[in-house]
Amino acid sequence: MSAPDAPVTAGRPDGGRPVATADLLPTADPREARRVVGRLVADRPVLAIASLLVLVGGAAAGLAVPPLLGLVVDIVTDDRGTGDLAVAAGLLLVAAVVQALLTGVGGQLVVRLGESVLADLRERVVGRALRIPLRRVERAGSGDLLSRIGGDVEIVSRAISATVPTIAGAGLTVGLTVIGLVVLDWRLALAALAAAPIQVFALRAYLRDAVPVYRRQRILEGERTQQLLDAFAGAPTSRALRIGGARLDRVRETSGAARDEALHGFRLLARMFPKLNGAELVGLSAVVIAGFLLVDAGTISVGTATAGALYFHRAFDPIGTLLMLVDEIQEGTTALARLVGVASIEPPEDPADPATPRDGEVVLHGVGHEHVPGHPVLHDVDLRIAPGERVALIGTTGAGKTTLARLVCGIDRPTRGAIRIGGATLDELGPSRAADTVLLVTQEVHVFAGTLGDDLRLARPDASDDELLAALCTVGAEGWVTALPEGLATVVGEGGREPTTTQAQQLALARLVLRDPLVAVLDEATAESGSAGARELERSADGALAGRTALVVAHRLTQAATADRVVVLEAGRVVEQGPHDELVAAGGPYAQLWGAWASARER
Template sequence: MTEPRTNNHSDSPLLPVATPARTRAAVAELLCPQRRLALTAFAVMVASTAVGLLVQPLLGRIVDLAADRGSVDAITTTAALLLAVAVAQGVTAGFGLSLISRLGETTLARLRELFVERALGLPLERIEKAGAGDLTARVTADVSLIAEAIRSALPELARSLLTIVLTLGALALLDWRFLLAALLAVPVQAATARWYVDRAVPLYAEQRRAASAQQQQLLDTIAGSSTVRAFRLEREHTERVTERSWSVVALTMRGVRLVLGFYSRLHIAEYIGLAAVLFTGYWLVRQGSASVGTATAAALYFHSLFAPVNSALVLLDDAQSATASLSRLVGVTDQPPPPERTGSVRSGGVEVTVRGLGHAYRPGHPVLHDIDLTIQHGERVALVGASGAGKTTLARLIAGIQPPTTGTVLIGGVPPTELGAAASRTVALITQETHVFAGPLADDLRLAKPDATDGELRAALDRVDALAWAEALPDGLDTVVGDGGHRLSGAQTQALALARLILADPPLVILDEATAEAGSAGARALEKAVAQAVDGRTALIVAHRLSQAATADRIVVMDAGRVVETGTHDELRAAQGRYAAIWKAWSDTRDTGNHTGNHTHPGPHTS
């Protein structure tokens, strides 16, 4: 079971967080296939701890031999046994910890795989509402925190707990009264642990949410830096970043104060337990019920508990923080996978039907109003309109990124939000923000078709006039591109996206200003590549340049969220309506640029 969370620092709903019970159940499910490894690790650690517990009785034996003036040979033999115990414990402890580390790393790897699988299947609308910062924080900070806990805290916690249990058992074997004396510290330790956990769980969960909000604000500010500067909102955004950063600092300081209070209470428990064991040893020796060596062993046993008990309780700090992060990952991994759809789509194009479509990102503020639109099989339709007319919103609704507020969208008779796994084979959405993945160029292309041959890769590049520059790269299609690799220009990046489109071969293509980043120098070549890539497919193009719209089969003109004109380029120019006015303004600007010798001005954009 997962709980929806709301960001306390904004109105955006965060991605779900699993309940503690569900988190424990998820961990058990991940460990289940590795039961044999888990049992082997446990057995080795028990053996290692048991061997280590021989140290105290052997030291007690040396004390008794010294008190009774025992022989040198007896003391030497006991010392040799101590050395053998140390070696045996070191070897078994190292082997056991390596098994625990392998268990933890394997489990974490599987958790990562599930997280990525489910995260990629989340509806884009949900991710956008939550903010990219929340998802980014989970896949970076939360995973790192859990990984660190598995590599250091988990092995140490396992060893500490085993040491505590077996040491208490050893105390009982010496004399049950030593065990009772040692247990006097337990109520204080238990109360300390309860006090800490009750405060730490909500505190660390709040810290993770605050960190997500901080990261989202940083992403918003940096990604929108040009807009921030244009509207002179630097101070406002700086104040928001500062506010959320100080919120994280305040929560961190609360955590520091909590840990300090935790340690002070633990020290009180240690003093109580040690005093009780020493008094019990003195009393038993006076009565003749125990030797000095036995009392010494008991005191050493209890003193040896300081480290594992404190370690186990202190590791609650890491455990609670890691648990909070783990519940955030499980919240995503518990999301259902995209539903499979058995139906097939018609190759060579698909019909798109929009009826009574309306949409509002906020209640009471509609951005689309009662839109009716039909795109026939293989038809290429261009959306034209001023910025804010609703073109991108309409394109996103048809792509199935989010469901409309009112009305219906059907792709081949099916709502795009219900296509499930078939969506990626049916609809391709290409925007101006195309990502180049780090790695060889050929691998980047094969993201669209993993089994594509080198010949198919070259054919796709050739169809969008990109083969020449791709083969001219230092290592051809094996050239590493993306972060740390060869840098591609804006036009080359968009051509790469179009080549992926050809390899994926979807019947419906939606281009949202896909040539906007090319610049006027490469615009004409890229527009030609777009035409070749969408040939034979149903295409909806949010036209960045009117030259794109002019070559479309049909043009749809939008204004204030409504369709105000539709027709071919020649029909709309002859109608002397809004499109004709936009076209005239664009033509005049282009002509002015040509007359002044300025060949870099692309003319007024339609968005």
């Protein structure tokens, strides 16, 4: 349904703001990705070498089976008696025991190696991802980061835990089968190679035709999930508007498209099987014919010929497995490259000697800002907020309130002018010190999954339960929290109890209290919770802001009325500022606004 002139956003996972591809987070090239993983493996040399040796041993023990069966055949053809037969059978048993032991142990070693490499990698990626400047993440669209540390980590995990051991096992079996055949007789090995060209041909056709279909299929499945979420989360709305039929049609459409693409993919996959079976037939026939000729020439025994045929037969399944996994290997490599790309972003470093803010004073001097060059959103803003002062920022949508709030918090850098917190610029403070000094609470609520206590402790990991309760008390939330049967141990967020918007916002304010910054910026933190909730939140905010320098982007004028000073922004300029009563008396833009808000009160 997207307009023809908006191709950039079409098909993007978040379908959101137009984002140029160049702005996505970086992706490493596959070689770099492999190098990073190689280094992580090399950090565990003993484990890596042990895994390899044990797996090779296990596969080798398995490959002793066909020659031993060949030996049984020879014992029978040469009529060597039951003693020799018992020895051969006993050797078969030993091979089984050894193979079982080494396979079981080797598999565990591979899992241990793969999982610990994966854990290192994902921790590095997530740690980095959280420290990337917000403006960089936003430029890429927040869906980009989410899909990497959500989706790509999972794809790589699956590849490491499921695909890698399978590939290792199958690959070793195929490789050692070739070696086994060469050891048996090189001419048998040569005959078996007759299958290879057909397999290569089948694989190339498959990669060419089916892999793009699989990719498309995954995109369609993603769209299907998104459509389901859209429809189900919006079910109350579609019932009210009686558009459930249209929503159902969309679900049916996307699900049908995913189904058709999957069927298409399987038809292509089904085309590969005759080729693979053909390769098996050609290879097996070649080995048998070679065996026939060699036995006829007296070069090898019947048992050796039998062993050759059985060898080849045994390799059928592993070869099929390997061919089927090629796509997953490619997918895993792509996801890995995207992860390594994130890990390679250098987060901003703290200065060697970070400045200490003298107090909570905030000074903006000649601050101007342009998101897009040539389109200024703020002009020449001068503003001084005294330590402990509370300033309310008022203005219409697009007046630049949020931009100003973000500049003060250091999320964006002003294009012109300077911002000082307690006498130091944000650069002099460095990211860590700045994050301790100025905090931002926006109308965006997110309750982190886990217990209530866990959620709050993100702000101060070492806080005691009493400290948490004290913070909740400050924001007026101790009532409903202690009323919960499990109190601070209540599981909230995804999969747990969903707090109301008001409660979630109170938690956000409690986190602010726990972090205890000198300066707090609230960006419409009381919006979106209904008017009654907004009033309750205003009281919570009062508690949270007590004793701090505060810049409050106000949505309800009552918030402005209780602030020490009101600043009115219009089209990126400060048009009026002063205490509420003075501004109301002055009869300027703010007085008009207040009149519309509380019209009757003035009569």
